[in-house]
Amino acid sequence: MAxxxxxIPRERLDEVFDNKGPKQYALWIDLEFCVGCNACTxxxxxxxxxxxxxxxxKVIEIEEGEFTDPKKPPQVRVYFLPMACMHCAKPACLAACxxxxxxxxxxxxxxxxxxxxxxxxxxxxxxxxxxxxxYNAEAKVMEKCTLxxxxxxxxxxxxxxxxCISRTRHFGDVNLLTGTIKxxxxxxxxxxxxxxxxxxxxxx
Amino acid sequence: xxxxxxFSDVLSGSRVxxxxxxCSRFRASRSSCAxxxxxxxxxxxxxxxQVLTLxxxxxxxxxxxxxxxxxGAFEIKGFDDSWYSARIAEKAPDSSFRFSxxxxxxxxxxxxxxxxxxxxxxxxxxxxxxxxxVEILCPDCTxxxxxxxxxxxxxxxxxxxxxxxxxxxxxGRILLRETPxxxxxxxxxxxxxxxxxxxxxxxxxxxxxxxRTAVSPQEAGDLLTDGEKFxxxxxxxxxxxxxxxxxxxxxxxxxxxxxxxxxxxxxLWDLAVSSRCLGCNVCEQLCPTSAIVREEDEKTFxxxxxxxxxxxxxxxxxxxxxxxxxxKETLDLSLLAGDGTIELFSSxxxxxxxxxxxxxxxQEGLCNLCKTTNRKRETxxxxxxxxxxxxxxxx
Numbered sequence: 001m002a003x004x005x006x007x008i009p010r011e012r013l014d015e016v017f018d019n020k021g022p023k024q025y026a027l028w029i030d031l032e033f034c035v036g037c038n039a040c041t042x043x044x045x046x047x048x049x050x051x052x053x054x055x056x057x058k059v060i061e062i063e064e065g066e067f068t069d070p071k072k073p074p075q076v077r078v079y080f081l082p083m084a085c086m087h088c089a090k091p092a093c094l095a096a097c098x099x100x101x102x103x104x105x106x107x108x109x110x111x112x113x114x115x116x117x118x119x120x121x122x123x124x125x126x127x128x129x130x131x132x133x134x135y136n137a138e139a140k141v142m143e144k145c146t147l148x149x150x151x152x153x154x155x156x157x158x159x160x161x162x163x164c165i166s167r168t169r170h171f172g173d174v175n176l177l178t179g180t181i182k183x184x185x186x187x188x189x190x191x192x193x194x195x196x197x198x199x200x201x202x203x204x
Numbered sequence: 205x206x207x208x209x210x211f212s213d214v215l216s217g218s219r220v221x222x223x224x225x226x227c228s229r230f231r232a233s234r235s236s237c238a239x240x241x242x243x244x245x246x247x248x249x250x251x252x253x254q255v256l257t258l259x260x261x262x263x264x265x266x267x268x269x270x271x272x273x274x275x276g277a278f279e280i281k282g283f284d285d286s287w288y289s290a291r292i293a294e295k296a297p298d299s300s301f302r303f304s305x306x307x308x309x310x311x312x313x314x315x316x317x318x319x320x321x322x323x324x325x326x327x328x329x330x331x332x333x334x335x336x337x338v339e340i341l342c343p344d345c346t347x348x349x350x351x352x353x354x355x356x357x358x359x360x361x362x363x364x365x366x367x368x369x370x371x372x373x374x375x376g377r378i379l380l381r382e383t384p385x386x387x388x389x390x391x392x393x394x395x396x397x398x399x400x401x402x403x404x405x406x407x408x409x410x411x412x413x414x415x416r417t418a419v420s421p422q423e424a425g426d427l428l429t430d431g432e433k434f435x436x437x438x439x440x441x442x443x444x445x446x447x448x449x450x451x452x453x454x455x456x457x458x459x460x461x462x463x464x465x466x467x468x469x470x471x472l473w474d475l476a477v478s479s480r481c482l483g484c485n486v487c488e489q490l491c492p493t494s495a496i497v498r499e500e501d502e503k504t505f506x507x508x509x510x511x512x513x514x515x516x517x518x519x520x521x522x523x524x525x526x527x528x529x530x531x532k533e534t535l536d537l538s539l540l541a542g543d544g545t546i547e548l549f550s551s552x553x554x555x556x557x558x559x560x561x562x563x564x565x566x567q568e569g570l571c572n573l574c575k576t577t578n579r580k581r582e583t584x585x586x587x588x589x590x591x592x593x594x595x596x597x598x599x
Contacts, residue, residue: 004526005482005576062582081588098232098525115431116434117435119486121486125573129580131580
């Protein structure tokens with residue numbers, strides 16, 4: 001039997017209008033400083049009041065290497081990758097949604113799920129290359145990072161950015177962030193599938 | 205002629221009511237259905253986002269949209285199919301029943317605004333009532349300013365002939381005849397002139413009636429957001445009156461032969477679901493007529509299909525991301541007259557240990573979505589931060 005699953009066909013992604021507006025809010029995550037404390041995860045949970053198991057932002061923790069021979073120094077390392085919604089220019093979730101519940105706001109480029117329209121089919125989770133949308137079983141709808149739109153519309157920073165203990169996360173317009181990144185000469189890495197044109201920038 | 209009952213009927217030129225919740229475009233953003241927009245002779249129908257809008261000044265209530273919409277999203281107030289069938293029932297059975305249009309033969313038994321307004325059931329109804337044949341007296345459509353829906357008229361007649369064959373009638377009893385074009389239309393569509401006294405009488409009654417049955421904006425749903433309207437809309441499921449009419453007509457015949465037709469340009473579909481089904485319920489939730497219903501218990505998941513309710517609107521196929529649902533190439537038309545159900549798919553069901561959501565499969569543990577999501581994230585982390593990339597960065 002074929003493995004159950006769903007992927008977004010490339011041609012459907014091409015159909016999505018390139019929604020680049022004048023402004024695009026985004027995050028810059030400087031991985032050089034991330035210590036994997038998960039403060040962002042907790043701040044996000046507290047701010048958005050999400051139930052157990054529903055995390056808009058997660059820190060992926062990977063251990064690699066081995067320490068088998070006690071005579072030799074251990075060859076191990078741990079690294080962290082905080083991941084949330086990338087607020088792509090061409091969101092795969094938007095292309096996948098059967099009811100048009102997902103929109104990319106023209107004014108600030110934030111990708112939002114309309115919870116009134118969402119029917120909880122989880123196609124967006126299947127389609128997203130970053131696994132950003134999560135299912136809220138209590139409300140029976142999909143949810144994901146909104147870049148704390150309720151805070152940023154009042155001029156505040158997103159909860160994860162204000163909480164981050166090591167100043168890993170920065171928030172702002174993507175052009176300003178790119179300028180800062182160039183100034184600091186950090187290495188920018190392009191995460192994953194460039195077809196969706198993610199807005200969140202990572203450096204290390 | 206149906207009575208005018210409300211002042212808005214007098215004022216508005218249009219008798220067409222759009223039922224949003226039956227429109228494919230409203231229910232599924234991935235639907236590309238544009239049958240009514242393409243066929244409206246007056247170009248009165250347009251799409252505003254996901255909602256159909258009707259220009260009531262341009263509309264002439266010809267009813268082509270009612271006939272062409274697979275789901276029956278258009279209702280013609282007053283002149284609905286039951287009004288026409290009542291007119292057919294009034295006539296004493298004869299050797300033939302003649303249909304014609306507003307620009308066609310005046311001596312026909314029944315004039316419809318446009319012959320594309322006829323539904324399969326209306327064409328078959330005289331045969332069921334004992335008429336020897338049905339004649340469609342059709343003038344030259346290219347001369348008519350209604351125009352634009354001849355293709356649909358042909359399709360309806362073809363299907364009506366197929367249905368006639370199915371119930372054991374000679375399909376040669378449905379005839380298309382040419383008739384001279386009469387440039388002045390009969391006054392069938394427009395309402396009769398109303399005297400001033402009658403008009404104010406109607407207005408008075410209307411005001412009193414609306415005062416008596418006043419509903420608050422909350423009840424009327426005027427204060428709902430677009431999302432809430434959508435949610436309410438997709439929860440409302442009903443079969444269109446024209447499908448109910450056709451099915452009851454076909455069931456009134458005792459004979460039902462099997463007739464194989466292609467699913468292209470279809471009227472109903474015989475669906476098949478592959479083993480890739482995710483159990484996402486999109487087909488069930490978006491189907492406007494509840495043709496697909498999910499039956500679930502603790503350990504099993506089943507999809508049950510009632511082919512007689514399917515209108516081949518294509519919402520389930522267009523919306524479905526895993527592409528597991530497909531219409532079969534050919535289908536048996538007699539499914540329409542039957543009342544049986546078909547099991548499309550069944551599977552055992554497990555609860556994911558991570559997300560605590562049910563998924564289809566035999567093996568306990570993680571659901572495929574959790575597995576895929578974790579794999580995606582780990583791949584990114586390893587690709588950009590894993591062994592080797594760190595050294596490259598420090599060089």
